[in-house]
Amino acid sequence: EVASSEAASSPSSSSPPPTPNPKPPTLHRCVALLQTCPKTLAALKQIHAHAIRTRVPLAHPLLAKHLVFALAALSPSPLPYAHRVFSLVPNPTVFTFNTMIRAYAESPIPGPALLVHRRMRAAGAPPDSHTYPFLLKALAKLMALRDGEKIHAQSLKNGLETLVFVQNSLVHFYGACGLFESAYKVFERMPERNLVTWNSIINGFALNGRPNEVLTLFREMTAENGGGGGDVEPDGFTLVSLLCACAELGALALGRRVHLYLIKVGLYRNSHVGNALIDLYAKCGSVEDAHKVFDEMGVAKTVVSWTSLIVGLALNGLGEEALELFRVMERERLVPTEITLLGVLYACSHCGLVDDGFRYFDRMREEYGIVPKIEHYGCMVDLLGRAGRVEEAHDYIANMPSEPNAVVWRTLLGACAMHKKLDLGEAAWARLVELDPGHSGDYVLLSNLYAAVGRWADVHRLRRSMLKGGVRKTPGHSLVELGNYVYEFVMGDRSHPESEKIYEKLEEIAKRLRLEGYAPRTTNVLADIEEEEKETALNYHSERLAIAFALLKSAPGTPIRIVKNLRVCADCHLVTKLISKIYEREIVVRDRSRFHHFRGGACSCKDYW
DNA sequence: ATAGGGTTAG
Numbered sequence: 001e002v003a004s005s006e007a008a009s010s011p012s013s014s015s016p017p018p019t020p021n022p023k024p025p026t027l028h029r030c031v032a033l034l035q036t037c038p039k040t041l042a043a044l045k046q047i048h049a050h051a052i053r054t055r056v057p058l059a060h061p062l063l064a065k066h067l068v069f070a071l072a073a074l075s076p077s078p079l080p081y082a083h084r085v086f087s088l089v090p091n092p093t094v095f096t097f098n099t100m101i102r103a104y105a106e107s108p109i110p111g112p113a114l115l116v117h118r119r120m121r122a123a124g125a126p127p128d129s130h131t132y133p134f135l136l137k138a139l140a141k142l143m144a145l146r147d148g149e150k151i152h153a154q155s156l157k158n159g160l161e162t163l164v165f166v167q168n169s170l171v172h173f174y175g176a177c178g179l180f181e182s183a184y185k186v187f188e189r190m191p192e193r194n195l196v197t198w199n200s201i202i203n204g205f206a207l208n209g210r211p212n213e214v215l216t217l218f219r220e221m222t223a224e225n226g227g228g229g230g231d232v233e234p235d236g237f238t239l240v241s242l243l244c245a246c247a248e249l250g251a252l253a254l255g256r257r258v259h260l261y262l263i264k265v266g267l268y269r270n271s272h273v274g275n276a277l278i279d280l281y282a283k284c285g286s287v288e289d290a291h292k293v294f295d296e297m298g299v300a301k302t303v304v305s306w307t308s309l310i311v312g313l314a315l316n317g318l319g320e321e322a323l324e325l326f327r328v329m330e331r332e333r334l335v336p337t338e339i340t341l342l343g344v345l346y347a348c349s350h351c352g353l354v355d356d357g358f359r360y361f362d363r364m365r366e367e368y369g370i371v372p373k374i375e376h377y378g379c380m381v382d383l384l385g386r387a388g389r390v391e392e393a394h395d396y397i398a399n400m401p402s403e404p405n406a407v408v409w410r411t412l413l414g415a416c417a418m419h420k421k422l423d424l425g426e427a428a429w430a431r432l433v434e435l436d437p438g439h440s441g442d443y444v445l446l447s448n449l450y451a452a453v454g455r456w457a458d459v460h461r462l463r464r465s466m467l468k469g470g471v472r473k474t475p476g477h478s479l480v481e482l483g484n485y486v487y488e489f490v491m492g493d494r495s496h497p498e499s500e501k502i503y504e505k506l507e508e509i510a511k512r513l514r515l516e517g518y519a520p521r522t523t524n525v526l527a528d529i530e531e532e533e534k535e536t537a538l539n540y541h542s543e544r545l546a547i548a549f550a551l552l553k554s555a556p557g558t559p560i561r562i563v564k565n566l567r568v569c570a571d572c573h574l575v576t577k578l579i580s581k582i583y584e585r586e587i588v589v590r591d592r593s594r595f596h597h598f599r600g601g602a603c604s605c606k607d608y609w
Numbered sequence: 610a611t612a613g614g615g616t617t618a619g
Contacts, residue, residue: 069610095610102610130611137612168612175613199613206614240614275615307616342617349618378618385619410619441619567619593619 027056027063034066041078044070048085064089065096072103079107086116091123098130105138113138114147127154129163136169140176148173168196175204180213199237206241206248214245215254236270243276250563250590251481252284271300275308282312285561285588285595303334311343316595317604319351338370345379349386350594357383374402381408385415394424406436413442417449425449440466440473478542479563480550489545496549505548506540512582513575541572543589551583559586567592577601 030051037043048067056063064085071082086092086100097120104113117135120127127135132155139148152170155161161170167190174183183204190197198221205213221232234242239262246255259277262268274297281290294301294309306329313322326344329336336344341364348357361380364370377400384393393412397404409431416425425446432442443466450458466473477490489496496502543562550560568576568591580587581601589596597604 073610098610128611133612163611165612172613194612196612203613235614237614244615270614272615277615279615302615304616309616311616337616339617346618373617375618380618382618407619412619414619445619 026054027060030054030056030063031066034070039070039073041071041074044074058085058088059090061089061091061093061096065093065099068096068103069099072099077103077107079103079109079112083112092125094120094125094128094131097125098128098134101131101138102134105134105141110138110141114142114144127158127160129160129165132160132166133169136166136173140169140173143177145177145179148177164190164192164194164197168194168200171197171200171204175200175207178208180204180208180210193232195232195235195238198232199235199241202238203241206244209248211245211249211251214241218242236267236273239267240272240276243273243280247276247280247283249481249486250284250479250561251486252281252286252561253481253484254486255280255284269300271297271302271305274300275302275304278305278308278312282308282315283590285316285590285597287313287316287318303337303340306334307337307340307343310340311346314343314347314350317350317597317606319347319353322347323353323356336368336370338364338373338376341368341370342375342379345376345383349379349383352387354383354387354389374405374408377402377404378408378411381411382415385412386418388419390415390419390421390424394427404431406432406439409435410439410442410445413445413449417445417452420449420452422449422453422455438469438471440471443471444473474566476542476564476566478546478565480546481561482550482553487546487549489542489549491542492540493542493545496545498549498552501552502545502548505552506544509544509548509551509579513578516578516582518575518578541569543568543572544575547576547579547587551579551585557584559588561588561590563590565592568596573603573607577603 030047033047033050034044037047044067051058051063051067058064068082068086071078071085082103083100086096089096092100097116100116101113104110104116113135117131120131132151135151136148139151148170152161155166155170160166167186170186171183174180174186183201187193187197187201198217202214202217202221205211205217218234218238221238222234239258242258243255246252246258255277259268259280262273262277267273274293277293278290281287281293290309290312294305297305306325310322310325310329313319313325323344326336326340326347329340341360344360345357348354348360357380361372361376364372364376377396381393381396384390384396390412393415397408397412400408409428413425413428413432416422416428429442429446432439436442443462447459447462450456450462475490477488480487480489487496493499494503543564546562547560550562554560568589573596576587576589576596576598578601579585580598587596587598589598594605
């Protein structure tokens with residue numbers, strides 16, 4: 001390139017009057033150019049070439065500083081290029097190290113940020129106030145817990161830990177790694193907290209399935225506002241986390257209040273907020289509201305909004321509507337993501353549309369160039385398995401290009417339990433024992449399978465090995481929102497102050513059920529082991545307590561919404577159908593995996609779940 | 610030049 005430098009600089013000389021001797025370009029001229037030029041790759045390359053031609057030393061830290069910074073600021077950033085420029089500098093400044101770490105932290109491949117930091121340490125360049133926030137962002141993305149803990153320790157030694165920015169980053173980091181207790185420990189000790197601090201800790205709990213802590217912290221945050229401490233007003237980030245927590249709890253009334261607040265403060269135009277609202281309403285079983293938010297989003301609608309509604313419709317048993325929405329999306333020439341397609345396959349599998357599922361799977365690759373991931377293959381296994389084509393589902397697993405994981409085998413085991421396929425079920429179990437031993441849900445599925453084919457000895461053998469292995473079944477609980485509160489019921493719960501009345505109501509329900517010709521099944525063992533501890537009668541399954549309580553406490557004719565952490569057992573499903581008819585109530589139960597809209601003695605899942 | 614947000618198969 002050097003040889004051609006004369007020629008390269010000559011094109012301007014072809015134009016008449018040739019300037020006799022242009023001002024000799026200098027390092028500073030290049031730097032000035034880098035700061036003022038249009039921020040495009042082409043412009044930066046041109047300046048880089050110019051620097052080479054005019055023999056500016058490429059190893060000069062000042063040039064590297066500006067060139068690396070400008071390259072890192074591009075999106076997408078040409079990281080290999082930026083890194084090559086960076087590598088040429090023997091003594092980069094802390095600023096340049098930070099720039100490089102940030103570039104990786106914000107890229108899809110944050111791993112090399114660690115290497116840059118290692119080089120920084122080796123070069124004896126001490127970190128400054130910016131280094132750890134960038135580095136922790138990369139480590140949070142990588143969920144590199146050990147490395148992050150080391151950085152935490154270093155920051156305590158060199159004093160950087162006292163900075164709010166570093167503390168915020170640590171809170172975020174621990175939350176992203178799933179260690180919300182550690183996040184909270186850092187949070188607790190912070191003498192100074194700002195909006196980002198609160199958002200980070202609230203999101204940390206929201207990400208890790210702790211919705212109640214989210215609500216508590218939100219209250220604390222807004223209470224502190226009036227008092228002495230901070231000057232924090234919730235923003236869009238805070239409210240998205242809050243809406244997430246409401247969605248998880250199924251707290252529709254609280255979610256609606258948040259919605260009203262959003263309108264009041266003008267945050268409803270924020271597309272992330274809109275998406276969170278769609279998700280909230282869909283996860284609370286209120287499809288009309290989800291649709292309304294979607295329609296009102298206007299230009300704020302993104303592919304995520306479409307995806308959220310597609311998944312939401314599928315979740316609520318409206319697979320046909322989900323697929324119709326996808327067709328509209330295609331007509332509008334929007335480009336679906338791999339998650340959109342996952343939603344579409346999910347819709348097919350929840351509605352038994354096997355052929356549609358295969359068609360979409362093929363189109364996903366052919367038309368959209370999306371490489372199917374294990375999640376997509378998992379959907380296909382579910383699609384076949386649910387439809388009773390269990391052998392085909394097994395062949396599908398055997399032939400899929402990615403290594404089947406525990407979830408895939410669990411899907412097959414579930415299908416085997418549903419369709420009484422003992423041999424394949426035991427084969428799936430054998431793989432699960434290797435891949436994810438001690439998973440209580442797998443014991444439940446296999447036990448159901450044994451019970452379904454009448455192998456009671458095996459049921460008891462499995463039960464014993466479960467006890468011996470210390471495998472604890474997830475206790476079932478149900479949530480129901482009334483007024484401003486979310487009430488939680490566990491199996492056989494007597495802790496509620498109105499326990500007495502609830503159990504009286506259950507008696508009354510049982511009486512009316514018998515009049516309708518319902519007889520509790522004697523093969524309860526199946527249902528029993530499936531979902532709740534077996535000591536207590538089916539009557540006291542957590543959702544029955546919640547339904548009885550809601551019947552007592554809410555106005556006649558109003559819908560009852562229950563959120564359950566496990567799957568509804570067959571007996572409760574039947575009973576809830578009958579209650580919806582006898583008491584003329586719409587009852588919406590959100591299962592571990594789907595919705596059941598009970599109305600007039602029937603369920604939206606068409607008894608297929 | 611500093612930190613944070615939504616959708617995902619059982």
